[in-house]
Amino acid sequence: MADSHLQSSGTTPDEQPTERSQLAIYWLVIAFSAALGLLLRRYRFAFAVQSLLAHEALQAQARTDTLTGLLNRNGWNRQAARMFQYHRNRDRPLCAVFFDIDHFKRVNDTHGHAVGDRILVQLATAIRQHLPDGAVAARFGGEEFVVLLPAAELPTASTYAEAVRGGFATAARARGVRVSAGIARRRPSDSLSRLLRRADEGLYAAKAAGRDRVVVVE
Template identity: 45%
Template structure:
């Protein structure tokens, strides 16, 4: 059944998230009831809503055929939300998302039900708010009774004032939608950095494209619904290109942490290593392992363990330079490439990572979890001249750190003429001293 509480999984979320989702859905429901009660239905508006839903359904079906990556996916469905906002009375913005999100749930991907409902509620509330503002600014008729066939008549949208208000309200819709979703993410995962969830350049570009295409579709619909046949193919092509790019990214990304997977990291690392050998620049490799991670899984469950894994990955990423390369090596291990880092810089970086992870308190499901990491460091030309040798040396250094008591940084033991020696900067036990 659709509404079994266990399928919603809402009660496993923080209380703030539960309250936010329930409040949002309740507000949408009350507004929809009031809107249906007070809005007079017009045949032209009903036909326009049906045509937009049909166009959106074709896009959803195209997504199913191409396939979707795991995790958060960007699509161009805003292309169809914006015409609803601008062309139809506000109540339609509360109703039109329902069939399309039901179609996404059953034709594309069975997401957690409360998340799907929340996404629809966010689009509905953002659309209702923006549509209310637009129709207050432009009170004239948007869809004419004869506009469906393209007969004589002029929509209030086809004017300088109408287009200016449309741009304003399309941007307002996008901002409201983004803020509501980001608010839920911040309440669910407080450690998530704001820049990765809101205003990064790629998201801004996609939002701008969505607004522009949505405005073009709105103008075409205001002239005649038959022009949807002209707008649909370019929208499908744009959506296909966007999803294809995301599928390519997903093939390189670890689904639990969002970092590069082992294959993608190795490909990038080999390129950087070749460049370092050619130019003579230093380079270092770190292998990072979460200490006693199995105990976290056994004590609190694998879902909590996955959250700890994500939190550690996020912390590590925040502490590295933009051009450092981090990936998930497997299990609870991470691997980092530090271009341009000599031995002193590599040890300082590794020690900073170890310290920051150890200080991080992770509140998860009303419990606070702290973990430590052990780190092995290897240097190009000192411990090896290819990636395989560096990884083997860093792995040996990691074992030294584990054997020495964990929560420390170690360098490998080098050999000269078969006699074990330590590098001159390698401390007796770890980078903090014994």
């Protein structure tokens, strides 16, 4: 009777899964599930980090001038406002410096926009090379650049502007291009726009006085 049962089932007792093999399969499934769960968690974490980095890269791109690598007008507006508010609340000195390339339109008309772009990059490089820690620099528009120097008095700002002017003159000597600058220090009654307006007045005074110079507005 037992033999006929074994023949009908097609298996022998030795072929039946043992309790040990079943337990091994069980733990193998558990280990595989745990490993798969860990991989999925790592994937989700990596995806979240990648998404965050991509978002930050887009945000940085939106704040950066693509030609010079300095802040653009939008990026400047945010950072300059925060810096100005910080220094005004603590009654600390703050200077604004405007730079403008002399006769830049003539450069573009004579040598072409590719040369003009290289000259813009040369000025941005000079601005960045001498930039103190914590300062904010931007391409304000066209050939005009602006810098906020934190905790700086007028002599410090003037030294910085002269260093940029000299560095740029050396870099652009092949074309004989120069730069003018205007400087103003924050007054207690100043808003950011008033501070920038006075620095811009210094820039126009430098242009009117013959260009290739730095003018400080007291």
